[in-house]
Amino acid sequence: MTKRERIKVALVGAGGWGYQHARVFAARDDVALCAVAGRTEARTKARARQFSLRYYLDVDEMLATEKPDLVSISLPNMGHFEPTLRVIRAGYPLLVEKPLVFDMAEAETLLREAEVRDLFFAINFNHRYAKPVQLAKAAIDGGRLGELVFATWRFGGEGGGEHPQANLIETQCHGFDMLEHLCGPIATLQAEMTDITDKGFSTMALSLKFASGAVGSLVGSYDSSYAYPETHRVEVNGTEGRITIDDTVKRYSFHRAGEETGEIWEAGYFNDPDREFHRTFDRYLEPMIAAFKRGAEPPVHARAGHRALALAYAAIESYETGRRVEVTDAENQSS
Numbered sequence: 001m002t003k004r005e006r007i008k009v010a011l012v013g014a015g016g017w018g019y020q021h022a023r024v025f026a027a028r029d030d031v032a033l034c035a036v037a038g039r040t041e042a043r044t045k046a047r048a049r050q051f052s053l054r055y056y057l058d059v060d061e062m063l064a065t066e067k068p069d070l071v072s073i074s075l076p077n078m079g080h081f082e083p084t085l086r087v088i089r090a091g092y093p094l095l096v097e098k099p100l101v102f103d104m105a106e107a108e109t110l111l112r113e114a115e116v117r118d119l120f121f122a123i124n125f126n127h128r129y130a131k132p133v134q135l136a137k138a139a140i141d142g143g144r145l146g147e148l149v150f151a152t153w154r155f156g157g158e159g160g161g162e163h164p165q166a167n168l169i170e171t172q173c174h175g176f177d178m179l180e181h182l183c184g185p186i187a188t189l190q191a192e193m194t195d196i197t198d199k200g201f202s203t204m205a206l207s208l209k210f211a212s213g214a215v216g217s218l219v220g221s222y223d224s225s226y227a228y229p230e231t232h233r234v235e236v237n238g239t240e241g242r243i244t245i246d247d248t249v250k251r252y253s254f255h256r257a258g259e260e261t262g263e264i265w266e267a268g269y270f271n272d273p274d275r276e277f278h279r280t281f282d283r284y285l286e287p288m289i290a291a292f293k294r295g296a297e298p299p300v301h302a303r304a305g306h307r308a309l310a311l312a313y314a315a316i317e318s319y320e321t322g323r324r325v326e327v328t329d330a331e332n333q334s335s
Contacts, residue, residue, distance in 0.1 A: 006032040007292065010066050012059055012083055013074035014038030014047040017097065021074045022051050024281050030289065037062040059083055063090050070120070070292060073097065077170045078162050081106045088113045093120035095288065095298075099170045100305025102163055104313060107306045114302070122288055122298030123305040125177045129283035131274045132245040132252035133178070135265055136236065139254055140182055145238030146257075151183045151216040155232045156203070156224030164200035165316060168193075172204070172220040173308035179208070179216060180307070182236055187211040190324040191315040197223050206315055207324075249277050 009025045011018065014036055025033045037056040038044030048055035056062035063071070071087045071094045073080070081101045087094050088110060100123060101107050114121040127133060139145060153175040159167060180186060188209040193201040203223050208216035224231060234245040241256045255262035267275035273282070287299040311327060318325040 006030055007289065008032050008034050008066070008069045009072055010034055010062055010068035010070075011036040011053075011072050011074070012038075012062075012087070014040075014044040014055075015074065015076065018047065018074040020278055020281055021072045022047060022053075024285050025072060026051050027282070028285070028289070030293075034068060035062050035066045059086055060090070063087070063092060068092065070094065077166070078102065081110070084110055085113065088117065088119060088121075091117055091119070093292065095122040095124060096302060096305070097124050098305060098308070099173050100302055100309060102165075102169055102309075104306075104309060107309050111302060111306055120292055120298060121302040123300055123302045124281065124284065125174065125300045125304055126280040126284045127174045127178055127248055128181055128300065129280045130245075130249045130277075131267070132249065132265060133182075133234075135252045135254075136182060136234070136243045136245055139241075139243055140236065140238075144241055144254065144256075145236065145243065146240030148183055148210070148212060148214040148236060148238045150214055151179055151208075151210075151234070151236045152219075153179055153217070153234050154219045156219070156221030156228075157226035157231055158224070159222035160199045160202065161222075164195075165312065166200055167202050167220050167222045168204055168315060169309065169312045171222070172218060173305070173312065175218045175220060176308040176311040177304055178234065179218065182234075183210050183212070183214060183216065185211045186216075186311060186327055188324050188326050189311070189314055189318060191318040193319045199223070201319075204315065204319075206318075249275055249280065 007030060009031050011021050025031045033051060033053060035054040035056060036044060036047050037059045041057060044055045071092045073084055073094060073096045075083060077099060084096055155175055161170060186208050190207045191204060193204040195201050199222060203221040206218040210216060230246055232247050236243050241254060244253045252265040253262055273279045291298050314325045314327050
């Protein structure tokens with residue numbers, strides 16, 4: 001592509017996952033990554049040097065000077081709202097990291113402000129683009145499982161955060177998004193949580209009912225370890241078959257009901273891209289950039305972040321009241 005045809009992208013965030021944003025955009029022939037804005041000069045300057053970018057310590061200055069086509073935002077989890085709102089009010093299309101925010105009113109403000117400006121507003125739920133997840137989605141949509149009966153999500157590792165519900169909001173948002181992506185909208189849920197490790201409500205178990213009539217569960221924790229085998233597992237069971245996903249990118253399996261042999265996918269010896277979790281971001285960017293070029297909605301709109309947050313707050317309400325909670329907006333906003 002000519003230089004004029006390339007999409008000019010500016011990055012907000014010079015931290016660890018900000019590196020992944022810089023990497024995926026810098027690797028594309030159809031993107032010109034031009035600049036990075038960060039909070040500290042040393043880190044921001046180092047990131048800029050790493051990718052041959054201009055650097056800024058003020059987002060507004062970067063936008064006014066660079067005038068990018070798209071802004072990619074990767075900031076600490078609790079620091080999403082203000083910078084994102086500034087980019088939206090400046091009128092720039094954007095990609096943001098999960099979680100969208102921690103507060104429902106803030107989430108609604110971001111969506112409303114972007115909508116009135118008709119902005120492209122994507123969120124990085126990259127788990128959807130892992131090879132095992134794509135195989136599972138195809139199997140379910142193709143009717144290979146028959147009628148879905150139950151689904152389970154388990155994901156636990158080390159962690160903590162400033163917010164008492166950090167695990168539920170910033171990590172299990174992937175669980176809410178994935179379960180609805182595969183099984184349709186969650187209609188009701190009931191929650192148990194524990195704070196026995198003094199890190200907020202760092203472990204929880206949720207019981208789910210899907211609008212389809214299927215049931216499910218979600219177990220999440222910051223009191224486990226990402227070093228454990230199968231620290232992440234998804235199982236979806238239907239009347240005609242079952243699928244499992246191990247460690248997001250490691251393995252997919254499908255078995256027909258009543259059969260002792262099944263189908264297994266695992267990345268082959270030279271297939272490094274599909275075995276590496278970070279590369280799910282590369283895979284995500286393909287349809288996202290294609291949609292941006294067409295002037296279409298992103299394949300994963302920021303509404304999916306709002307939906308995950310709404311489900312998290314329904315879980316909090318359930319735990320605090322001891323009741324099963326109906327999700328008021330049962331329409332699946334995750335797609």
